[in-house]
Amino acid sequence: MPGPVIKLDKQFYQGNDAVTASRLLLGKYLCTCIDGVYTSGKIVETEAYMAPEDRGSHAWGGKRTPRTEVFFMEGGIAYVYLIYGMYQLFNVIVNVADVPQAVLIRAVEPAEGLEVMLQRRSLEQPLRRLTGGPGLLTTALGIGIGHNKLDLSGDTIWIEDRNEQLDGTAIIASARVGLNIDEPYRSIPWRFRIKDNKWTSPAK
DNA sequence: ACTCGGATGGTCT
DNA sequence: GACCATCCGAGTA
Numbered sequence: 001m002p003g004p005v006i007k008l009d010k011q012f013y014q015g016n017d018a019v020t021a022s023r024l025l026l027g028k029y030l031c032t033c034i035d036g037v038y039t040s041g042k043i044v045e046t047e048a049y050m051a052p053e054d055r056g057s058h059a060w061g062g063k064r065t066p067r068t069e070v071f072f073m074e075g076g077i078a079y080v081y082l083i084y085g086m087y088q089l090f091n092v093i094v095n096v097a098d099v100p101q102a103v104l105i106r107a108v109e110p111a112e113g114l115e116v117m118l119q120r121r122s123l124e125q126p127l128r129r130l131t132g133g134p135g136l137l138t139t140a141l142g143i144g145i146g147h148n149k150l151d152l153s154g155d156t157i158w159i160e161d162r163n164e165q166l167d168g169t170a171i172i173a174s175a176r177v178g179l180n181i182d183e184p185y186r187s188i189p190w191r192f193r194i195k196d197n198k199w200t201s202p203a204k
Numbered sequence: 205a206c207t208c209g210g211a212t213g214g215t216c217t
Numbered sequence: 218g219a220c221c222a223t224c225c226g227a228g229t230a
Contacts, residue, residue: 047222056222058215067215085212087223104222135223178222203223205230217219 003163009153013076013094018048018101021094022192025159027166030090030108032157034142039116041108041131041141043159045193045200047176049091051100055181059100070149071100078157080138080148087135090143092152092159106134106177106191108141109199117141133201170195177203 008028016024023046031040051057051071058081059071070079071093079091079102091102108131110117117140121130131137138144143157152158173189180186193200 049222058222065216081222082212082214083221084223085214085221087212089222091222106222129224133224176222180221201223206228208226208228210226211224213221215220 005163006161007153008159008161010074010076013092013152014074014096016075016094017099018050018094018103019190021092022046022048022103022190023171025092025103025105026171026192026194027164029111029160029162030105030137030141030157031160032141032143033155037113037116037142039113039141040111040160041117041137042111043105043107044109044197045105045107045191047104047106047192048190049102049104050190051102055185056176056179057100057102059102062100068100071102072098073149075101076152078143078147078150078152080143080145080150082145083135088138088144089134090138090141090147104134105137107132107193107197107199107201108137109197110140128198128202132199133203166194177201 049057051059052062059068074097075094077093091104095101131140174191175187176191
């Protein structure tokens with residue numbers, strides 16, 4: 001018998017480090033209600049950013065700037081930023097205040113609101129590029145820079161546990177994507193994805 | 205199947 | 218002014 005649907009709360013976000021949360025978020029549902037329009041997707045790929053030690057993180061070394069201040073808030077809020085001038089990437093800040101950790105959501109599998117997502121992505125068919133990539137899923141779900149620092153316990157963007165079973169052996173861990181940094185952080189396997197899922201992002 | 209380059213703008217030195 | 222936690226279309230095969 002399936003259990004109840006539970007919205008992830010402060011307990012979850014503040015009670016896990018980024019690596020643990022990255023694994024636990026696989027199989028959960030990222031949901032948005034933007035301008036009254038509901039869409040959702042099952043999280044199938046994540047990456048952990050473990051500042052202050054992690055050189056791959058924007059908050060590496062505990063660096064505080066206008067952009068990184070969000071990292072030092074309590075877990076359970078959104079960090080959304082612009083990359084390459086055109087893509088908006090969605091992260092979840094986790095762990096307690098002043099421990100600057102985040103989980104990047106890299107891919108979701110479309111769940112509800114398919115027509116709206118297709119429209120937002122200007123696609124006719126649900127191809128992998130509908131939601132298979134960090135800059136794509138935000139477009140499909142209607143997430144943007146304006147949602148930076150948004151509290152995920154509200155009713156605009158949130159994550160649900162629908163109590164679906166996820167076998168631990170079905171998780172693939174590998175090196176994170178696109179980081180030009182020194183070892184060991186270049187190669188640490190902090191990218192996680194559900195094995196054999198067609199919606200995971202194309203990058204190696 | 206793959207490799208390559210262009211688009212585009214905030215952030216930090 | 219260099220660097221990006223990216224994506225897509227064009228070219229080659």
